[in-house]
Amino acid sequence: MFERIKLPYAYDALEPHIDAATVETHYNGHHKTYEEKFNKLVEGVDAFKGVQPYEILCNLDKAPADKREGIKNNGGGFYNHNLYFESLTPNGKKPSGKLKEMIEARFGSLEKCLEELSTAATDKLFGSGYAWLVAKDGKLDVVISRNQDLPDGNLTLLLPLDMWEHAYYLKQKNKKKNYVDEFSKIINWEVVAKRLEDGAARTVKAARKEAAL
Numbered sequence: 001m002f003e004r005i006k007l008p009y010a011y012d013a014l015e016p017h018i019d020a021a022t023v024e025t026h027y028n029g030h031h032k033t034y035e036e037k038f039n040k041l042v043e044g045v046d047a048f049k050g051v052q053p054y055e056i057l058c059n060l061d062k063a064p065a066d067k068r069e070g071i072k073n074n075g076g077g078f079y080n081h082n083l084y085f086e087s088l089t090p091n092g093k094k095p096s097g098k099l100k101e102m103i104e105a106r107f108g109s110l111e112k113c114l115e116e117l118s119t120a121a122t123d124k125l126f127g128s129g130y131a132w133l134v135a136k137d138g139k140l141d142v143v144i145s146r147n148q149d150l151p152d153g154n155l156t157l158l159l160p161l162d163m164w165e166h167a168y169y170l171k172q173k174n175k176k177k178n179y180v181d182e183f184s185k186i187i188n189w190e191v192v193a194k195r196l197e198d199g200a201a202r203t204v205k206a207a208r209k210e211a212a213l
């Protein structure tokens, strides 16, 4: 059985940036449902015995045809929300060290980096999905993915910005940009830096090779 990460803060800890009702519904409603459905779908699939969620998502062609779409959607929901909730903190510090250097090299400044993430989330992405800060070939970039899909390519996933309406609609209604602005104030950059450091394990192609199912 795969388990959601334990929420690393209380439901109301992200107030006033993200309200308690949104965090609770998102974590204990949406995320819980992804977890339950994903577990039910992979149960009894021999090819995925002992295989971790990320590797499963990178090897969907090994899933039985009638379960493939469900595993992609619910497994993606399970995995992406673990990354998302882990990426937030009420006590965020600014990026430092190598991460800071890479942000400045690619975007010029943290502000510009967040601007590009915001543009991707509110202009480039249409409908439900994510804007991501990723690393590729030692450089940072911003990409989008639709639904609960992982962004494709040889990428290290650093930071998911959940742009499904359930992530903000209770409080922000149609003010998508407000949510993105508030999100950017509570990013756990230490977690992002750790993902950058661990890089290879989160690279889509590398995961495909490692799993070699």
Ligand code: MN3
Residues within 6 Å of the ligand: 026, 030, 081, 162, 164, 166, 167
């Ligand atoms: Mn969500």
